[in-house]
Amino acid sequence: xxxxxIGQSGLISANLTLGTMIFGENSGRSTxxxxxxxxxxxxxxxxxxxxxxxxxxxxxxxxxxxxxxxRGKRHEVLIATKARFPTGSHPNAVGLxxxxxxxxxxxxxxxxxxxxxxxxxxxxxDPITPIEETLRALEDLIRSGKxxxxxxxxxxxxQVMKAQGCCDQLLLNRFIAGQYQYSLVKxxxxxxxxxxxxxxxxxxxxWGPLGGGFLTGKYRRxxxxxxxIAHTADHTEEAWQRRDTxxxxxxxxxxxxxxxxxxxxxxxVALAWILQQPVVPSxxxxxxxxxxxEDNLRANEVTLxxxxxxxxxxxxxxxxxxxxxxxxxxxxxxx
Numbered sequence: 001x002x003x004x005x006i007g008q009s010g011l012i013s014a015n016l017t018l019g020t021m022i023f024g025e026n027s028g029r030s031t032x033x034x035x036x037x038x039x040x041x042x043x044x045x046x047x048x049x050x051x052x053x054x055x056x057x058x059x060x061x062x063x064x065x066x067x068x069x070x071r072g073k074r075h076e077v078l079i080a081t082k083a084r085f086p087t088g089s090h091p092n093a094v095g096l097x098x099x100x101x102x103x104x105x106x107x108x109x110x111x112x113x114x115x116x117x118x119x120x121x122x123x124x125x126d127p128i129t130p131i132e133e134t135l136r137a138l139e140d141l142i143r144s145g146k147x148x149x150x151x152x153x154x155x156x157x158x159q160v161m162k163a164q165g166c167c168d169q170l171l172l173n174r175f176i177a178g179q180y181q182y183s184l185v186k187x188x189x190x191x192x193x194x195x196x197x198x199x200x201x202x203x204x205x206x207w208g209p210l211g212g213g214f215l216t217g218k219y220r221r222x223x224x225x226x227x228x229i230a231h232t233a234d235h236t237e238e239a240w241q242r243r244d245t246x247x248x249x250x251x252x253x254x255x256x257x258x259x260x261x262x263x264x265x266x267x268x269v270a271l272a273w274i275l276q277q278p279v280v281p282s283x284x285x286x287x288x289x290x291x292x293x294e295d296n297l298r299a300n301e302v303t304l305x306x307x308x309x310x311x312x313x314x315x316x317x318x319x320x321x322x323x324x325x326x327x328x329x330x331x332x333x334x335x
Contacts, residue, residue: 117147119151
C-alpha cells in the first residue's frame, strides 16, 4: 500500500480506499455483514487506512458495519461519510440545510460508534439551500470536533468553485477532496475537474473505477451476462447501455493485452491506470467479495510505462468538445 496526502492537507490516505456502499444491503448483490467485516479486516491487514461510506448506503447499515469493524482501532483508520440525499419522507429530511446536515452527522456518529468523522462529504449540490448556510453549518461541525475535513461529490465545476470562493470570503475551512465517477470508460471529469482540483488544492477520489465491473473482463460482446451492470436500471450512471459501446470494447481489449504483458489481471491494470493519474491520491474500491478485494489490491503491484499510459489514453480518448479543443489548439502561451 502507498500513502498520499489528500489535496493540500495533512490528511494521509492509503492510495486504495475501501468503499462500503453495498455492505449490508437487502439485495442479492450485496455483501452480508459477516463477509463485510472479514473484508474490512483483510483491507486493514493489507495496510489500508481509509473506509468510505454514506448515511444512505444500505439505509444506514453500511455505517453500522463500519462502526462495528473499527471497534478498538478507530484512531488508526480514516472514516469518510456523506449527507445530502433523503433519509426520511418529511421535507427537511433531505438537502444541505443546517438542520439536515447537523442531524445527519449526529445520526452517522451514532451508527459509526465514534465521536468524529475524518472526512465529511456533501453528497450532491442542493439547489434550494443557500451555500452560505451549508458552509457555516459545516464550520460549526468542525469547530465542535465532530468533523475534521470536508469533501464534496457530484457538484458541477462552477458549484465547486463557488463553494471554495465562499469559504475564502467567509474565512471558513475549504474543501480538500472531491468524489467523482472516473475510469477508462468514463473520463468526463478530465474536461474541467483535473485542472480545477490542481488549482484549488483538492484531491480527486474516483468512484466506479472499474466502470461498474465492465473493466474486470467478465463481460463479453453481444451478451449482458450476469454481472451487476447487466441488472442496473437504465437511468443510472452504470447502466448496461452506457457500457456496451464499440469504444469501450476496444478499451477492454487493450487492458486485456496489457494485463497479459504484466502477468496480472484486467482489474489490476484498470486500477493502476487511475493510480498514475494526476490529482488522484486514492481510488475508491467497490469490491463485493473477498476475492474481488484481493484482485483490486493487486493494482499496487503494477506500474504502467509512459508508452502504456499513452496507449490507454489513445483508445479511451474523449470527444473533442468546445471550448476545450480550441483552448488546446490556440490558447497556449510560451515565453
